[in-house]
Amino acid sequence: MKTGMLRISPGFDDIMPSEYRELVDNGPYGQGYAIKDLGSFKELLEEHPLCAGCGLALALRLTLASLPAPEDTVVVGSTGCSALAFPQVALHNIHSLFGNQNAVATGLKRALRLRFPDKVKDVVVIAGDGAIADIGLDMVMQSWLRRENLTTIMLDNEAYANTGGQESGMSVQGAVLNMAPKGKNFPKLSLPEIAQASGCAYVASVSPAKPKQLSKAVRRAILVARDTGPTYVQIYSPCPTNYKINSKETISYIKWREREGLYKTTELISQQAQAFLDTIEEKS
Ligand SMILES: Cc1ncc(C[n+]2csc(CCOP(=O)(O)OP(=O)(O)O)c2C)c(N)n1
Ligand code: SF4
């Protein structure tokens, strides 16, 4: 036991499953691991029931491996495909009613600040595009406008995947899905610009095709949320099942979209957040 943050009660040594024992001995808590260390530690999510080649599953894996302090992080999720994986994530996490995630996260962050005044507790929302850009947009924007110190991470598969493929505000114009057979009529919502205009101090749009960039964005977003204000990371995470992409080609599909100009990586940083990042990144 390296950090004392997770331990097996005396007497239970022999009966705990080997996966749990491995988590205690070799997990990422308190170790400061990053994605460059993947393969050398027991990950927070190793098995899940999501479809083969799911871009969202890969995005979630990379996001969890990028958390600056998993031992002091609580994730707030919402209904959708990611909710099927969260019961197997070895991290405190809350499943909130669809769309309410940023309201729940706000209360949690405030309560943790009162309960642990001398400790940093990161509250990170991880939810789908339907939960963030459509049904929960009210709660999301209100948390940004109130400048809550939260990070909101969207797993953007451009669809309501878990309910069989309806278009979302994040689907691109013309997208054809099982339940949008004629193609979407309207363009993709520019949520990064809306997030910036609503007070997010750090905004990034990334994808699992560039893991280091994704990791940097997640870490920066969480660190800025501790100090400066709300932050938003949009991770393009294609859904092979609903978009009928060969499950071996999810990453090539992201790269193709980027080449065609149909998906852009971006970073929008406020002056205050940039000054903060300069200080901490210089130190590290
Ligand atoms: C209050 C409420 N409204 C609607 C639903 C039905 N529902 C379940 S998952 C889902 C779509 C989720 O879409 P998204 O947030 O994009 O996540 P994805 O499944 O694509 O990962 C919907 C509408 C629900 N479970 N609860
Ligand atoms: S339906 Fe799509 S987003 Fe959901 S688990 Fe399957 S591939 Fe992933």
Ligand SMILES: [Mg+2]
């Ligand atoms: Mg979705």
